[in-house]
Ligand SMILES: Nc1ncnc2c1ncn2[C@@H]1O[C@H](COP(=O)(O)OP(=O)(O)O)[C@@H](O)[C@H]1O
């Protein structure tokens with residue numbers, strides 16, 4: 001089953017006098033259950049690609065299908081529905097409501113789902129616990145450190161229980177231990193069947209993924225299936241003999 005399919009997708013910013021091609025004729029199929037890392041230099045189009053796959057941005061040319069459904073011609077309400085239910089984002093700069101509590105932020109995806117308070121609390125605790133920050137449940141976000149805010153943002157993305165998770169440099173504000181914890185959480189969710197697409201500059205972070213896309217100047221310049229970490233170290237070992 002296909003999670004995301006981009007056919008001849010281009011994204012051009014600006015007008016005919018002054019245009020910038022952020023994505024240049026992208027063809028890409030990501031199947032359900034894949035764990036994909038997107039790497040590439042700054043300005044190569046990684047964030048634009050993620051935003052388009054998550055219905056956060058419109059395309060100039062081509063077609064994008066999410067779970068087999070074309071996004072062409074969808075009304076705002078239908079796009080909001082996809083953003084609320086089918087995909088979830090871990091943003092680079094958290095995008096949290098800083099004057100609200102961690103609980104309020106993490107349960108935001110439940111607002112339109114008529115969930116009981118008890119279920120909201122249970123799920124909030126579950127995902128905060130997964131990230132090792134359950135004790136922050138009642139804290140106001142504005143009082144948290146950068147690393148804690150990042151983990152709340154991740155808990156919120158997980159709480160929506162969408163089948164596709166997009167993360168744009170999610171480990172940027174975390175130390176290496178917390179970064180590994182997060183990637184392990186994403187790897188576990190991938191094992192449970194979630195489709196995950198992560199943008200990263202960090203080759204260690206990318207090594208958790210099973211497929212690596214490299215971008216340059218709005219194009220995908222390589223598309224590699226990766227072995228697991230264990231297979232890679234075995235290969236290195238054999239190579240040194
Ligand atoms: N809203 C925008 N308006 C104009 N240009 C943009 C906009 N967003 C991104 N760009 C440009 O598109 C290109 C790709 O940007 P981006 O997708 O953010 O790259 P990356 O995430 O790889 O750093 C860059 O040249 C950037 O300046």
Ligand SMILES: [Mg+2]
Pocket residue numbers: 046047048168
């Ligand atoms: Mg970016």
